[in-house]
Amino acid sequence: xxxxxxxxxxxxxxxxxxxxxxxxxxxxxxxxxxxxxxxxxxxxxxxxxxxxxxxxxxxxxxxxxxxxxxxxxxxxxxxxxxxxxxxxxxxxxxxxxxxxxxxxxxxxxxxxxxxxxxxxxxxxxxxxxxxxxxxxxxxxxxxxxxxxxxxxxxxxxxxxxxxxxxxxxxxxxxxxxxxxxxxxxxxxxxxxxxxxxxxxxxxxxxxx
Amino acid sequence: xxxxxxxxxxxxxxxxxxxxxxxxxxxxxxxxxxxxxxxxxxxxxxxxxxxxxxxxxxxxxxxxxxxxxxxxxxxxxxxxxxxxxxxxxxxxxxxxxxxxxxxxxxxxxxxxxxxxxxxxxxxxxxxxxxxxxxxxxxxxxxxxxxxxxxxxxxxxxxxxxxxxxxxxxxxxxxxxxxxxxxxxxxxxxxxxxxxxxxxxxxxxxxxxxxxxxxxxxxxxxxxxxxxxxxxxxxxxxxxxxxxxxxxxxxxxxxxxxxxxxxxxxxxxxxxxxxxxxxxxxxxxxxxxxxxxxxxxxxxxxxxxxxxxxxxxxxxxxxxxxxxxxxxxxxxxxxxxxxxxxxxxxxxxxxxxxxxxxxxxxxxxxxxxxxxxxxxxxxxxxxxxxxxxxxxxxxxxxxxxxxxxxxxxxxxxxxxxxxxxxxxxxxxxxxx
Numbered sequence: 001x002x003x004x005x006x007x008x009x010x011x012x013x014x015x016x017x018x019x020x021x022x023x024x025x026x027x028x029x030x031x032x033x034x035x036x037x038x039x040x041x042x043x044x045x046x047x048x049x050x051x052x053x054x055x056x057x058x059x060x061x062x063x064x065x066x067x068x069x070x071x072x073x074x075x076x077x078x079x080x081x082x083x084x085x086x087x088x089x090x091x092x093x094x095x096x097x098x099x100x101x102x103x104x105x106x107x108x109x110x111x112x113x114x115x116x117x118x119x120x121x122x123x124x125x126x127x128x129x130x131x132x133x134x135x136x137x138x139x140x141x142x143x144x145x146x147x148x149x150x151x152x153x154x155x156x157x158x159x160x161x162x163x164x165x166x167x168x169x170x171x172x173x174x175x176x177x178x179x180x181x182x183x184x185x186x187x188x189x190x191x192x193x194x195x196x197x198x199x200x201x202x203x204x205x206x207x208x
Numbered sequence: 209x210x211x212x213x214x215x216x217x218x219x220x221x222x223x224x225x226x227x228x229x230x231x232x233x234x235x236x237x238x239x240x241x242x243x244x245x246x247x248x249x250x251x252x253x254x255x256x257x258x259x260x261x262x263x264x265x266x267x268x269x270x271x272x273x274x275x276x277x278x279x280x281x282x283x284x285x286x287x288x289x290x291x292x293x294x295x296x297x298x299x300x301x302x303x304x305x306x307x308x309x310x311x312x313x314x315x316x317x318x319x320x321x322x323x324x325x326x327x328x329x330x331x332x333x334x335x336x337x338x339x340x341x342x343x344x345x346x347x348x349x350x351x352x353x354x355x356x357x358x359x360x361x362x363x364x365x366x367x368x369x370x371x372x373x374x375x376x377x378x379x380x381x382x383x384x385x386x387x388x389x390x391x392x393x394x395x396x397x398x399x400x401x402x403x404x405x406x407x408x409x410x411x412x413x414x415x416x417x418x419x420x421x422x423x424x425x426x427x428x429x430x431x432x433x434x435x436x437x438x439x440x441x442x443x444x445x446x447x448x449x450x451x452x453x454x455x456x457x458x459x460x461x462x463x464x465x466x467x468x469x470x471x472x473x474x475x476x477x478x479x480x481x482x483x484x485x486x487x488x489x490x491x492x493x494x495x496x497x498x499x500x501x502x503x504x505x506x507x508x509x510x511x512x513x514x515x516x517x518x519x520x521x522x523x524x525x526x527x528x529x530x531x532x533x534x535x536x537x538x539x540x541x542x543x544x545x546x547x548x549x550x551x552x553x554x555x556x557x558x559x560x561x562x563x564x565x566x567x568x569x570x571x572x573x574x575x576x577x578x579x580x581x582x583x584x585x586x587x588x589x590x591x592x593x594x595x596x597x598x599x600x601x602x603x604x605x606x607x608x609x610x611x612x613x614x615x616x617x618x619x620x621x622x623x624x625x626x627x628x629x630x631x632x633x634x635x636x637x638x639x
Contacts, residue, residue: 022234029227035483037490040534049319060315061241068241072317127255128240131264133286136238176277176285178237181318187231188319195321199480200534201558
């Protein structure tokens with residue numbers, strides 16, 4: 001086995017282990033005890049939280065910032081695709097046909113450019129800059145770089161070594177940096193749905 | 209900062225940390241897209257008011273002391289020391305720049321419960337004895353006198369007696385009552401102390417509704433205060449003590465149902481937080497005045513004549529009753545049944561902006577200028593409706609809206625739900 005693949009496998013194992021530890025800590029912490037009597041439907045609230053509440057029409061963070069929202073969506077799609085491709089590559093499950101590789105690589109370049117645009121926005125926008133620390137730049141930079149590296153590897157086998165090293169760095173960073181929201185995001189949506197569902201705010205009632 | 213003070217603050221995060229808090233401390237990605245959803249940022253336009261910044265204040269301290277990466281490489285993972293500077297910033301932003309209205313939560317790209325984190329930050333500051341003195345004084349009044357305005361019992365009973373005489377005159381019925389301390393009543397009604405102190409007519413409005421509905425109710429002369437500023441100062445023990453006053457009083461009077469008067473945070477603090485403060489499920493029914501009145505209308509227990517309220521009405525949705533309480537429809541049902549025409553603000557309902565009086569702001573005079581400034585958003589909303597009456601089922605909102613009415617020359621009347629309904633009541637002869 002090539003040395004860079006061994007490094008990538010080790011990084012994957014460490015990343016998964018660290019995320020698992022965080023998951024176990026989360027679950028064992030337990031939900032806050034809520035003794036109040038509800039007036040809504042918690043299950044419907046939680047279901048709404050994961051579905052329609054995520055719609056761009058429901059959130060100012062989306063509809064007031066459409067270019068950023070669109071870039072963010074493409075960026076996240078690229079990240080997930082890159083991680084999925086990494087699993088394919090490392091497990092040697094199947095060979096990606098050359099034609100498909102070129103198309104996927106080109107799409108990932110677009111996704112990487114979106115990540116770059118978001119990173120640039122963080123540098124340029126004073127408000128965003130004031131919110132940011134090293135973690136914000138590192139997370140954004142590493143993820144964007146990993147997307148570009150995936151695209152490069154799809155387009156040329158010469159990119160193999162840097163590709164595996166960059167993805168390894170990202171994997172190690174995921175549970176440490178704000179990138180860990182890939183785990184916490186789902187819990188956040190659950191708690192939000194529980195809160196608004198129990199109180200009868202979600203799903204929203206239509207006004208006649 | 210002295211070590212023992214710092215430890216007290218950190219103990220709040222070190223204790224039994226549940227997965228809701230753990231989640232919210234780890235979820236924010238500081239995208240900054242919550243900025244426009246916050247009235248502080250919109251009105252004051254400074255980056256420090258972005259809601260994510262408020263979350264970061266608490267979460268960065270958590271990371272610094274309770275995560276391995278924060279202990280080893282704090283600069284890399286945005287972890288911060290809890291020092292004097294951080295604590296002062298926490299006071300300014302968590303007490304002085306957040307009404308915990310929760311508008312940002314719904315619009316957060318992740319779904320971080322920002323007010324939940326802010327409350328945890330306030331708990332830290334309370335443990336460090338850094339609650340603004342003005343807010344703490346309001347809590348202390350409630351703890352020592354039973355109501356947050358320190359109204360003596362004799363003064364309260366005097367006001368009620370006077371309002372009862374007025375009610376008898378108005379109804380032309382010697383049997384019209386504002387009962388005090390009566391046992392075994394169907395309803396134990398609660399008030400915001402602003403009512404006996406500044407707005408006694410809202411008590412008589414509610415009494416008129418009870419009279420029209422032929423309700424079996426009572427007030428307590430000692431523990432009637434629905435408010436709970438312990439919900440705001442971050443001191444759960446004090447919040448529990450205040451919530452316990454009403455809990456004990458309804459049991460002493462053997463009341464069946466507690467009806468929470470028109471107070472947004474008070475309703476929330478008693479209905480949603482009270483059982484958790486006291487660590488027990490309540491063994492009596494508890495509803496808000498909004499639900500009660502809506503029920504009276506639906507059941508035909510009161511009759512209303514919309515034409516008696518001719519002027520155009522708009523609704524201000526109290527954050528704690530609507531977005532955080534689910535009473536969107538009930539308020540509209542009452543208002544549409546009580547007036548000839550009403551119009552909505554834009555945005556309204558679950559999307560509504562806080563008036564600026566929430567979060568304990570009315571008690572913290574040091575932030576008065578900021579409070580009036582952020583209220584400009586609400587003032588503009590009201591202006592655009594062209595309404596002559598703004599109705600809201602929350603006395604803190606009434607107070608803030610009255611100040612906005614004066615400052616921004618809105619020329620509107622501010623009314624509670626009970627006042628609007630009382631003006632439309634058709635009193636049946638058989639009462």
